[in-house]
Amino acid sequence: ETGVTQSPTHLIKTRGQQVTLRCSSQSGHNTVSWYQQALGQGPQFIFQYYREEENGRGNFPPRFSGLQFPNYSSELNVNALELDDSALYLCASSSGLVIETQYFGPGTRLLVL
Amino acid sequence: LAKTTQPISMDSYEGQEVNITCSHNNIATNDYITWYQQFPSQGPRFIIQGYKTKVTNEVASLFIPADRKSSTLSLPRVSLSDTAVYYCLVGPFGNEKLTFGTGTRLTIIP
Numbered sequence: 045e046t047g048v049t050q051s052p053t054h055l056i057k058t059r060g061q062q063v064t065l066r067c068s069s070q071s072g073h074n075t076v077s078w079y080q081q082a083l084g085q086g087p088q089f090i091f092q093y094y095r096e097e098e099n100g101r102g103n104f105p106p107r108f109s110g111l112q113f114p115n116y117s118s119e120l121n122v123n124a125l126e127l128d129d130s131a132l133y134l135c136a137s138s139s140g141l142v143i144e145t146q147y148f149g150p151g152t153r154l155l156v157l
Numbered sequence: 158l159a160k161t162t163q164p165i166s167m168d169s170y171e172g173q174e175v176n177i178t179c180s181h182n183n184i185a186t187n188d189y190i191t192w193y194q195q196f197p198s199q200g201p202r203f204i205i206q207g208y209k210t211k212v213t214n215e216v217a218s219l220f221i222p223a224d225r226k227s228s229t230l231s232l233p234r235v236s237l238s239d240t241a242v243y244y245c246l247v248g249p250f251g252n253e254k255l256t257f258g259t260g261t262r263l264t265i266i267p
Binding site for chain 2: 048077079084085086087088089092100102132134136146147148149150151153
């Protein structure tokens with residue numbers, strides 16, 4: 045149904061390392077949003093990209109950064125990993141117009157040891 | 158975004174109607190109310206959105222009183238596959254920078 049894919053599905057890193065997570069948007073969608081979901085909590089908005097430009101950011105430090113490519117796929121980069129960065133990272137793509145068309149991917153589960 | 162309050166968990170039997178209420182006392186004039194469903198190890202899925210009175214689609218109904226300080230998601234004749242976490246969000250229409258609360262964990266009992 046969703047068409048949004050994320051890779052990898054699972055990842056283990058150690059504190060201080062860097063990680064890159066990837067998201068392929070649903071066809072025709074030009075907006076990608078990234079969310080962090082800690083265990084037992086709801087997703088928290090990290091940032092959004094619209095046509096390759098950052099279009100809003102949540103309360104996350106600068107070591108969380110992103111990119112959106114011409115084909116509207118996206119990357120989330122996290123530097124200097126901390127134990128609290130362990131979470132499910134979700135991306136959602138949309139056409140940028142109607143909220144009900146925002147489709148979430150299955151997420152990447154990151155464990156920082 | 159307006160803060161929302163929902164029950165942490167609810168149980169219901171198969172075949173019953175389930176109503177989940179969300180409080181949002183400081184909802185703004187231009188805010189809409191949106192509900193999402195999330196299964197384990199999956200991303201949230203949009204269920205329904207409304208501004209006032211009643212909205213119904215193929216999966217749920219959303220009831221919003223005149224003061225809009227609360228809303229109720231109604232799931233008719235639930236099945237085991239409706240076991241999930243349900244999130245209530247309040248924010249401007251078209252807002253995609255969503256902030257979820259902790260949601261309501263709904264468990265359907267056979």
